Amino acid sequence: MELKRRTILGSMAAGAAILSAPAVLGQTRPRVVVIGGGSGGATAARYIARDSQGAIDVTLVEPTRMYYTCYFSNLYIGGFWELADMGHSYGTLAARHGINVVHDWAVGVDRDAQTVTLAGGDTLPYDRLVISPGIDFREDSVPGWSVAAQNRMPHAYKAGSQSELLKAQMENMREGGTYCMVAPPNPYRCPPGPYERISMVAHVLSERNPTAKILIVDPKENFSKQGLFEDGWARHYPGMIERVGPDFGADNVSVDPEAMTVSIDGVIEQVDVCNVIPGQKAGRIAELAGITDDSGWAPAVPANMKSRMDDKVYILGDAAAQGDMPKSGFSANSQAKVAANSIRHELTDARLFPARYANTCWSLIGTDDGVKVGASYEATEEKIASVEGFISQVGEDADLRRQTYEESIGWYNGIVADMFS
Incomplete structure (x- = not known):
C-alpha cells in the first residue's frame, strides 16, 4: 500500500511538472x-x-x-x-x-x-x-520655497499642469507688474531652458502688458547661450529684462510665497508672479x-x-x-x-556597438528667432567627454534663425516618434 501511495504521489508530481512546463518555459x-x-x-x-x-x-x-x-x-x-x-x-x-x-x-x-x-x-x-x-527638487535650495508652495510660486520644470498654471499667472499679471524668475544652480535639467522661458514670457508681455518688468535672480555667474539670449533680449524686448547675478547678491535669495516677495541679499522685492526653479537632484x-x-x-x-x-x-x-x-x-x-x-x-x-552620444539644444528667443548649441561625445574611462561642439552666432541673418527654429520642430517630431511610435 505504501508503494502504491508513493507511486501515485510520484505520478502526480510528474504530472504537475508536465502541466507547469509551458508556464516555466514562458518565463x-x-x-x-x-x-x-x-x-x-x-x-x-x-x-x-x-x-x-x-x-x-x-x-x-x-x-x-x-x-x-x-x-x-x-x-x-x-x-x-x-x-x-x-x-x-x-x-x-x-x-x-x-x-x-x-x-x-x-x-x-x-x-x-x-x-x-x-x-x-x-x-x-x-x-x-x-x-x-x-529630476526631483532640492527643497532647501531656495529658503521659503517648497513643493507645497508650488501652486503659489510654480516651478513649471515638470511640464503639464505646472506649465498651465505659470502661463495663466503670467497672462493675468497686473499692468506694469513684475515677473520674477529664481534661476537654478548648476547642474540642472536643460541648461538654456530658464532663459528661453524668459524670452517666451517677454514675448507675451511685450504684446499684452508692455510696461511689465522681468527680473531674473540667478545664482550662477554665467549661463548657457548667454551672449545669444542677451543679444536677443536687447533686440526684441529692450528695457524689459533685468538679471541680478551673484555679484549683486543673487546667491543669497529667499522667498515668501504668501507675501509674494523675494529677498535678494536682504533687499525685499515685491513681485506679481514668481517662477522658482529650485536646485535639482535625481x-x-x-x-x-x-x-x-x-x-x-x-x-x-x-x-x-x-x-x-x-x-x-x-x-x-x-x-x-x-x-x-x-x-x-x-x-x-x-x-x-x-x-x-x-x-x-x-x-x-x-x-x-561602440557607444556614440550626441546632443543639441534649441531655443526660441522671439518669433522665428531660433538658436542652438550642441556637441558630439565619446566615452572615456572617467566620463562621457565632449569631442566637438557648435553654437549659433550673434549677428546671424533672420533667414538662418528661422531655419534653425524649423529645424527644432523637425527634431521634436522625430524624437517623439523615436520614443512612442
Whole structure:
C-alpha cells in the first residue's frame, strides 16, 4: 500500500511538472523593467523590445498616462504651441512592440532580490533594470520655497499642469507688474531652458502688458547661450529684462510665497508672479535604489550607462552623472540607445556597438528667432567627454534663425516618434 501511495504521489508530481512546463518555459525570456517613461525610459523600452524581436520581456513603469515633454513647454508658455502638442500616450508602445506598460509609481528597488515594488503593491522581477526618473527638487535650495508652495510660486520644470498654471499667472499679471524668475544652480535639467522661458514670457508681455518688468535672480555667474539670449533680449524686448547675478547678491535669495516677495541679499522685492526653479537632484526612485552619491545624482559608466553601483542597473537622462553631456531630452534619447544595445548584448548575445552620444539644444528667443548649441561625445574611462561642439552666432541673418527654429520642430517630431511610435 505504501508503494502504491508513493507511486501515485510520484505520478502526480510528474504530472504537475508536465502541466507547469509551458508556464516555466514562458518565463524563460529575460526580463527588463524600465522605470520612467520619458525621453530615456520610453526610448530604451522601445529599442529593447523592438530590436530583440520579442526575445526580451519589457515592462515600462510610468505613473502618468499622458507624457508631456518638458522641452518645448516654453513655447506653450509663449503662445507658439498648445499644451496638447506636447502630450503623448503609451498605447503604441504596448500594441506595436508588446511592451507591458504599467501606470503606477515605482516606490522601491531591492537590488539583491532584483525586484521593483510598485505603489499598488505589485512586485516586478528583473534581469536588468533601467532607471530614468528625471529630476526631483532640492527643497532647501531656495529658503521659503517648497513643493507645497508650488501652486503659489510654480516651478513649471515638470511640464503639464505646472506649465498651465505659470502661463495663466503670467497672462493675468497686473499692468506694469513684475515677473520674477529664481534661476537654478548648476547642474540642472536643460541648461538654456530658464532663459528661453524668459524670452517666451517677454514675448507675451511685450504684446499684452508692455510696461511689465522681468527680473531674473540667478545664482550662477554665467549661463548657457548667454551672449545669444542677451543679444536677443536687447533686440526684441529692450528695457524689459533685468538679471541680478551673484555679484549683486543673487546667491543669497529667499522667498515668501504668501507675501509674494523675494529677498535678494536682504533687499525685499515685491513681485506679481514668481517662477522658482529650485536646485535639482535625481528622481527619488534612484535614491531609493541606492544608486545616487552625495551629489544627489546617479553616477553612470560612460561606455554603456550602467550604474557605477550595480552592473545590472542602468541610469539614464537627467538623473545620471555621466560627464560633459547636458541634462536634456536629446541626451537622454542618445544614452537610451547605448543602454538598449548593451542590454540586448548581455541578454541575447546581440552585437555590441561602440557607444556614440550626441546632443543639441534649441531655443526660441522671439518669433522665428531660433538658436542652438550642441556637441558630439565619446566615452572615456572617467566620463562621457565632449569631442566637438557648435553654437549659433550673434549677428546671424533672420533667414538662418528661422531655419534653425524649423529645424527644432523637425527634431521634436522625430524624437517623439523615436520614443512612442
